Amino acid sequence: MGTSTARCPAATHRISRRSAWLGSGMYMAPEVLDDSINMKHFESFKRADIYAMGLVFWEIARRCSIGGIHEDYQLPYYDLVQSDPSVEEMRKVVCDQKLRPNIPNRWQSCEPLGFTAQAPGTRASRFY
DSSP: OOSOOOOOTTOOSOOOTGGGGOSOGGGOOHHHHTTOOOTTOHHHHHHHHHHHHHHHHHHHHHTSOBTTBOOOOOOTTTTTSOSSOOHHHHHIIIIISOOOOOOOGGGGGSGGGGGGOSSHHHHGGGGO
């Protein structure tokens, strides 16, 4: 998603740090923003994509109607950065300040959105 990287087992070239910076800084995982991602381990790129996918889920969840209420569409971090933030701006917010998009309390009362629970152990168990 945010890293524009493909896995090719037969490839003999390495993934450059520069290629990890393709895409919107808004969806880059903290480890990409602070340049700590393990470029030699492809799983690191998958994890960064999961972070980006979580932000997309956040965008979708904002539009869900809960009790007849739904939020207007907004980009992640809309209240913290400009609409097209630089990588440096995102690094300050995500890595230095360790901020994340707000999760409204009303999401906790909606079973499908219960995955947002703060205690990780309670997330998946709600669905089985």
